[in-house]
Amino acid sequence: MSSSSSFPVGAIHHVSGTAVVVRGDDIDTDRIIPARFLKCVTFDALGPAVFADDRAEMAEASAEPHPFDRAEHQGASILLVNRNFGCGSSREHAPQALMRWGIRAVVGESFAEIFYGNCLALGIPCLVADHDVMLQIQAAAADPAMAFRVDVEQARLTAGDQSWPLELAPGPKQMLATGQWDATGQLLANGEALQATAARLPYLRQFSAA
Amino acid sequence: MSSGTLYDKVWDLHQVAQLPGGATQLFIGLHLIHEVTSPQAFAGLKDLGLTVRHPERTVATVDHIVPTTSQARPFADPLAEEMLATLEANCAEHGITLHGIGSGRQGIVHVIAPELGLTQPGMTVACGDSHTSTHGAFGAIAFGIGTSQVRDVLASQSLAMGKLKVRRIWVDGRLQRGVYAKDLVLHVIRSLGVKGGVGYAYEFAGPVIEALSMEERMTLCNMAIEGGARCGYVNPDPVTFAYLQGRPFAPAGEAWDQAVAWWTSLASGPDAVFDDEVRFDAASIAPTVTWGITPGQGIGVDEAVPTLEQTEPDERPLAEEAYRYMDLEPGSPIAGTPVDVCFIGSCTNGRLSDLQAAAAVARGRHVAAGIKAFVVPGSEQVAVAAQAEGLDKLFEAAGFEWREPGCSMCLAMNPDRLEGRQISASSSNRNFKGRQGSASGRTLLMSPAMVAAAAINGRVSDVRDLLNA
Numbered sequence: 001m002s003s004s005s006s007f008p009v010g011a012i013h014h015v016s017g018t019a020v021v022v023r024g025d026d027i028d029t030d031r032i033i034p035a036r037f038l039k040c041v042t043f044d045a046l047g048p049a050v051f052a053d054d055r056a057e058m059a060e061a062s063a064e065p066h067p068f069d070r071a072e073h074q075g076a077s078i079l080l081v082n083r084n085f086g087c088g089s090s091r092e093h094a095p096q097a098l099m100r101w102g103i104r105a106v107v108g109e110s111f112a113e114i115f116y117g118n119c120l121a122l123g124i125p126c127l128v129a130d131h132d133v134m135l136q137i138q139a140a141a142a143d144p145a146m147a148f149r150v151d152v153e154q155a156r157l158t159a160g161d162q163s164w165p166l167e168l169a170p171g172p173k174q175m176l177a178t179g180q181w182d183a184t185g186q187l188l189a190n191g192e193a194l195q196a197t198a199a200r201l202p203y204l205r206q207f208s209a210a
Numbered sequence: 211m212s213s214g215t216l217y218d219k220v221w222d223l224h225q226v227a228q229l230p231g232g233a234t235q236l237f238i239g240l241h242l243i244h245e246v247t248s249p250q251a252f253a254g255l256k257d258l259g260l261t262v263r264h265p266e267r268t269v270a271t272v273d274h275i276v277p278t279t280s281q282a283r284p285f286a287d288p289l290a291e292e293m294l295a296t297l298e299a300n301c302a303e304h305g306i307t308l309h310g311i312g313s314g315r316q317g318i319v320h321v322i323a324p325e326l327g328l329t330q331p332g333m334t335v336a337c338g339d340s341h342t343s344t345h346g347a348f349g350a351i352a353f354g355i356g357t358s359q360v361r362d363v364l365a366s367q368s369l370a371m372g373k374l375k376v377r378r379i380w381v382d383g384r385l386q387r388g389v390y391a392k393d394l395v396l397h398v399i400r401s402l403g404v405k406g407g408v409g410y411a412y413e414f415a416g417p418v419i420e421a422l423s424m425e426e427r428m429t430l431c432n433m434a435i436e437g438g439a440r441c442g443y444v445n446p447d448p449v450t451f452a453y454l455q456g457r458p459f460a461p462a463g464e465a466w467d468q469a470v471a472w473w474t475s476l477a478s479g480p481d482a483v484f485d486d487e488v489r490f491d492a493a494s495i496a497p498t499v500t501w502g503i504t505p506g507q508g509i510g511v512d513e514a515v516p517t518l519e520q521t522e523p524d525e526r527p528l529a530e531e532a533y534r535y536m537d538l539e540p541g542s543p544i545a546g547t548p549v550d551v552c553f554i555g556s557c558t559n560g561r562l563s564d565l566q567a568a569a570a571v572a573r574g575r576h577v578a579a580g581i582k583a584f585v586v587p588g589s590e591q592v593a594v595a596a597q598a599e600g601l602d603k604l605f606e607a608a609g610f611e612w613r614e615p616g617c618s619m620c621l622a623m624n625p626d627r628l629e630g631r632q633i634s635a636s637s638s639n640r641n642f643k644g645r646q647g648s649a650s651g652r653t654l655l656m657s658p659a660m661v662a663a664a665a666i667n668g669r670v671s672d673v674r675d676l677l678n679a
Contacts, residue, residue, distance in 0.1 A: 024527065024528070025405075026504050030621075030640070031642065031643060034644050035645075036622070036647070038246050038623060039275065039293065039623060040293075041250070041253075041292060041293060041296045042253065043250055053643065053649035083405060084405040087438065087504075088642060089339075089340050089621075089640075090247070090338060090339055090342075090354035090356055091356070092250075092357040092358060095356075110405065110408065113408060113409070114340060114353075114354050114356060114440065117359065169232075169372075171232030171233050171372060172231070174232055175232075178230070180231050181231075183231075183233070183362055183370035184260075184361065184365055186230060186231070186235070187366035187368050187370065188260075188365060190226055190227045190368075193226045193235070194226055194235075194237065194368060197224065197225070201237070201239060202332075202469070202472050203239060203332065203333060204239070206461065206465050207461050207465040207468035208468070
């Protein structure tokens with residue numbers, strides 16, 4: 001478990017560490033954090049509950065524990081996934097749980113939009129890899145001690161002497177690299193423009209003439 | 211790139227600024243909050259020393275955690291009680307209207323905002339809940355957000371957003387008797403996939419959409435997110451206006467005519483350009499049931515669970531996982547699958563017309579032995595309207611339980627949940643593993659009328675047979 005002091009802060013240029021692979025398409029946020037754990041008024045206790053039901057299911061029914069339960073993946077900071085990761089519920093509890101477990105970057109074939117935005121708002125980059133590239137990356141991660149490095153500005157993942165191109169849209173890339181991924185300050189800086197926008201919306205002036 | 215669509219027009223009107231990171235700052239016209247995704251947002255606001263910029267543009271209710279048997283306070287579950295108490299305190303502190311239990315206006319957030327007339331065409335609507343897409347039924351641009359974004363809307367009444375592409379989903383023909391908006395949207399998701407809509411807003415249009423009631427349009431837009439589209443919408447038209455007129459927060463008097471003129475001007479025009487278009491023929495759609503663990507794993511009730519050979523190669527791992535989890539045999543018909551629990555309700559299908567459709571099937575019949583069946587109205591107003599028609603008595607006489615409003619077993623953050631390996635026929639929106647409160651519980655999504663048919667027969671049944679009987 002990471003302490004809150006190590007949560008993302010400021011500019012995020014790269015994320016280094018070992019990787020953990022969670023295979024499969026369409027892994028939804030109910031699986032990342034089941035609804036019963038949403039009964040809380042802070043996010044503090046979510047880390048240990050990440051993938052709770054999947055982990056319990058594998059502990060019972062499978063020869064292999066869930067990747068998040070394997071000793072060699074404790075301390076991993078890069079999550080490797082497949083397609084449409086984080087679909088379903090908008091719950092920010094999902095990236096919060098991943099972050100509190102220790103994840104600081106996610107690389108996958110595609111992401112559900114709300115999940116992607118929620119990660120960005122926490123300073124967790126989600127980078128996209130082609131299917132074939134993802135298979136190579138996941139193969140490299142078969143060695144649990146392999147040290148990976150996500151370079152945000154270059155949108156590249158390296159591991160030892162291997163390196164793969166990733167995609168990161170210019171907007172999120174710039175927000176991460178400049179430390180402006182937390183949008184609140186930017187939104188508040190435009191007070192006058194906010195007022196001007198509100199003033200031109202008919203429904204905010206009861207449809208009376210301007 | 212799209213142009214001239216409702217999405218483009220509403221987006222342009224609500225643009226505040228281009229942000230340094232490349233995102234657009236978008237003004238949010240209506241912000242809806244509830245007890246699950248707001249407490250950390252208010253705490254975040256406090257941490258930053260900020261206040262709520264437009265408390266009059268945020269409206270709260272409580273839905274996810276409320277019990278549907280007894281709603282007496284304090285709740286038996288102390289965590290649920292703490293969440294509601296926190297919402298009450300936050301709303302009181304910041305001057306936000308809360309439609310609480312017993313107010314006559316409480317209910318599922320996506321049911322009450324439309325029925326109060328809060329949701330209107332041309333608005334941007336945000337809520338910390340993915341099914342906010344529901345409000346697109348009015349020609350609003352409505353989407354779910356996370357808690358950090360809830361904090362941002364509270365602080366600035368705006369969000370940092372990227373513009374979506376627009377796909378028009380055109381539906382020709384006519385829905386058969388016994389085929390509802392729920393079947394239509396399950397069919398769309400089955401056809402385009404759960405990832406098909408990622409990066410898109412879905413505009414639903416065509417003769418079939420125009421003929422849908424507002425409640426049916428809400429069902430349709432509600433599940434746009436299950437197809438990956440963060441928002442779905444229908445252009446405002448006389449059906450929309452007739453629904454809104456006279457509702458508590460709808461414009462009235464002179465403002466009404468001004469509003470209708472403005473709303474009408476927002477609809478996608480004949481010269482609108484879409485990034486993409488997909489066409490469907492409604493006549494070919496059967497009552498649709500999911501057999502798997504994503505809403506895209508749906509089939510007609512007269513079809514069999516697809517075999518691996520019938521499944522696209524890249525969908526096969528998920529199909530295999532679904533066979534295992536659901537314990538359904540590939541190639542076997544879905545009709546006849548025994549069920550344990552039947553749930554009618556949710557933000558997808560908890561409105562009056564949904565209950566009426568289920569009641570039409572239940573009338574004069576009885577729930578099969580050993581089946582637990584219950585009906586959860588989507589709001590206090592829905593409950594009152596249904597009771598005025600005697601639907602509560604009709605359901606009870608048929609062996610269904612009649613409950614208090616809330617999200618109930620859609621997501622099991624309250625006492626309503628599956629136990630063990632139970633399998634449900636459910637009018638809700640998600641059949642994800644563990645979704646209904648048991649880590650091994652199984653969900654078959656279908657329309658409320660189909661749920662009623664399953665309850666009567668104790669197994670998945672073609673509702674058309676009961677309607678014709």
